[in-house]
Amino acid sequence: MSERRIGVFICYCGGNISDYVDVEKVREAVEGDPGVALAKTHMFACSDASQEEMIQDIREHRLDGIVVASCSPTLHLFTFQAMTERASLNKYCYAQSNLREQCSWAHRDGGPLATEKAVRIVRSGIARALLSEPLETLRIETTPKVLVIGAGVSGLSSALTLADMGIEVFVVEKEPVVGGWTRKWDKVFLSGKKGADIIDGLQARVRENERITLFTEAELAANSGTVGDFHPQIRVADGSTVDLHVGAIIVATGFDPYEPAEGEFGRGTEGVVTLPEFEEMLADGEGPLTHDGRKVNSIAYIYCVGSRQGEDSGAEKPNTYCSRYCCTAAVHAAIRAAERDPSLKQYHLYRDMRTYGKHEMLYLEALRKGSLFLKYEDECPPAVRDREGTLEVTVTDQLTSNEEIELAPDLVVLVTGMTPGSNASLVDVLKLPLGTDGFFNEIHPKLRPVETSINGVFIAGAAQGPKTIAESVASGLASVSKGAALLLKGYVDLDPFVAVVDADRCTGCRDCEAACPYGAIEFAEAGEGEAARIIPALCKGGGACVPICPEGAIDVKGYTDRQIRSMIESMIEEAV
Numbered sequence: 001m002s003e004r005r006i007g008v009f010i011c012y013c014g015g016n017i018s019d020y021v022d023v024e025k026v027r028e029a030v031e032g033d034p035g036v037a038l039a040k041t042h043m044f045a046c047s048d049a050s051q052e053e054m055i056q057d058i059r060e061h062r063l064d065g066i067v068v069a070s071c072s073p074t075l076h077l078f079t080f081q082a083m084t085e086r087a088s089l090n091k092y093c094y095a096q097s098n099l100r101e102q103c104s105w106a107h108r109d110g111g112p113l114a115t116e117k118a119v120r121i122v123r124s125g126i127a128r129a130l131l132s133e134p135l136e137t138l139r140i141e142t143t144p145k146v147l148v149i150g151a152g153v154s155g156l157s158s159a160l161t162l163a164d165m166g167i168e169v170f171v172v173e174k175e176p177v178v179g180g181w182t183r184k185w186d187k188v189f190l191s192g193k194k195g196a197d198i199i200d201g202l203q204a205r206v207r208e209n210e211r212i213t214l215f216t217e218a219e220l221a222a223n224s225g226t227v228g229d230f231h232p233q234i235r236v237a238d239g240s241t242v243d244l245h246v247g248a249i250i251v252a253t254g255f256d257p258y259e260p261a262e263g264e265f266g267r268g269t270e271g272v273v274t275l276p277e278f279e280e281m282l283a284d285g286e287g288p289l290t291h292d293g294r295k296v297n298s299i300a301y302i303y304c305v306g307s308r309q310g311e312d313s314g315a316e317k318p319n320t321y322c323s324r325y326c327c328t329a330a331v332h333a334a335i336r337a338a339e340r341d342p343s344l345k346q347y348h349l350y351r352d353m354r355t356y357g358k359h360e361m362l363y364l365e366a367l368r369k370g371s372l373f374l375k376y377e378d379e380c381p382p383a384v385r386d387r388e389g390t391l392e393v394t395v396t397d398q399l400t401s402n403e404e405i406e407l408a409p410d411l412v413v414l415v416t417g418m419t420p421g422s423n424a425s426l427v428d429v430l431k432l433p434l435g436t437d438g439f440f441n442e443i444h445p446k447l448r449p450v451e452t453s454i455n456g457v458f459i460a461g462a463a464q465g466p467k468t469i470a471e472s473v474a475s476g477l478a479s480v481s482k483g484a485a486l487l488l489k490g491y492v493d494l495d496p497f498v499a500v501v502d503a504d505r506c507t508g509c510r511d512c513e514a515a516c517p518y519g520a521i522e523f524a525e526a527g528e529g530e531a532a533r534i535i536p537a538l539c540k541g542g543g544a545c546v547p548i549c550p551e552g553a554i555d556v557k558g559y560t561d562r563q564i565r566s567m568i569e570s571m572i573e574e575a576v
Contacts, residue, residue, distance in 0.1 A: 011070035090134035097125035142228030152180030154461030155252035186283035226537030227456030258306025266384030307417035323417025
């Protein structure tokens with residue numbers, strides 16, 4: 001084998017790296033290493049000018065592998081792979097060393113130790129590039145059909161958009177009626193339309209569209225296959241199953257409203273209701289509000305119930321996130337209540353008012369209609385008590401020099417947030433990843449916001465996290481664009497970083513089969529017994545099967561044992 005010619009390009013990252021690491025010393029340290037034909041630095045390696053310069057270097061110096069030492073590959077892996085291909089070099093002969101997150105940002109005191117660590121990180125990248133081989137992407141033909149799980153506002157709008165693009169759609173809803181929580185809401189912000197009217201309009205369009213098949217009282221029972229070629233099995237109302245064949249799956253299963261525990265902010269006390277319950281009161285009739293036959297003259301709204309909970313909240317699993325929509329929903333409800341009864345007194349007990357974007361106008365309108373806003377500290381939440389049939393709410397208001405204020409409202413509305421839907425069976429069937437908040441997790445919130453680690457499976461709406469109706473529809477359309485991009489061109493290309501089995505060394509013990517969470521390993525006859533075989537389209541290259549194999553018969557392309565060992569040795573060589 002001829003000697004490798006590796007190019008090393010080290011990025012200043014505009015000071016993000018060079019403020020703490022001596023980038024030129026790193027270049028000087030590695031430029032004479034075996035196999036390194038070129039070592040250069042760039043102020044911004046990701047800039048168009050730097051990429052063009054690297055392309056020219058690859059061609060002029062006949063490089064057969066490159067290392068870019070810059071930021072996280074999560075951010076610019078695809079950027080530099082595309083640059084490598086433009087230079088007519090196989091993109092899998094490229095390695096990225098992360099000097100920003102793994103070195104400079106972790107060692108802001110700088111100094112020679114940070115620079116020494118950077119040298120070792122770059123050398124590990126060189127070690128991997130030296131043993132890299134040209135690989136080819138896996139091309140899979142796709143079926144131009146989509147399964148949408150969940151028939152809320154996000155799922156229905158996604159299905160209609162896909163159908164308009166000429167793609168056949170199957171929609172599965174576990175409830176007898178479609179619409180989710182949107183159907184139960186009265187007027188929604190900012191349009192002022194009733195939730196039921198919005199859903200009825202979408203449902204009518206779905207029924208008229210011959211490309212959409214809707215299943216109600218149904219659920220996903222099983223699924224097999226890979227991206228572009230899924231075989232889901234749907235269990236319908238009578239217990240029978242329907243077999244489908246689709247190329248992509250969109251999960252839009254929505255959310256569950258937070259249900260306060262007994263005694264939480266007075267929950268269980270007469271006159272204490274949640275925001276969804278208050279919405280039902282607003283939808284019921286006209287004129288002044290009544291509760292238990294009595295006119296409601298004053299209301300106290302307590303915000304952040306079930307959201308932004310601390311570890312000391314007493315909740316078994318605190319919801320530390322902000323549910324985002326609830327501030328606007330409560331303010332909008334207060335406006336509608338004031339329109340029904342202008343004399344109504346309304347008090348908003350909040351931590352931080354998050355009526356963001358255009359919703360800020362609703363906050364201003366609520367103020368103009370007489371709502372009073374009292375801000376309380378996180379550590380000092382309002383207290384709700386029942387004083388012989390009369391509600392008493394005490395709050396320490398930061399806006400009045402921490403004065404303790406007592407209220408005697410006729411009604412207390414707990415402004416509850418969103419919690420993850422009950423999707424345990426769906427998680428088991430699709431192997432979908434969950435975030436720490438319990439919602440379905442995307443690959444990257446900015447770069448790949450609706451894609452999951454399961455190729456061809458996308459998430460939409462409040463199944464991913466708390467969202468407004470507009471945001472849910474937008475994320476659904478993002479999933480549509482990703483799914484349609486896969487299906488309309490007729491094929492999908494996957495990275496070749498998959499496991500491979502040496503059938504001659506495999507003894508058929510099946511330990512690897514149990515270790516694989518994606519079902520990517522099957523067994524086939526080999527000689528006198530069986531040997532493992534990898535299903536490339538299902539394999540994620542995680543490598544759980546590699547160390548479990550007692551015969552060392554499994555490796556992962558692009559991350560072989562030889563490459564990993566070489567990277568480790570290159571980092572510890574000088575220390576030893």
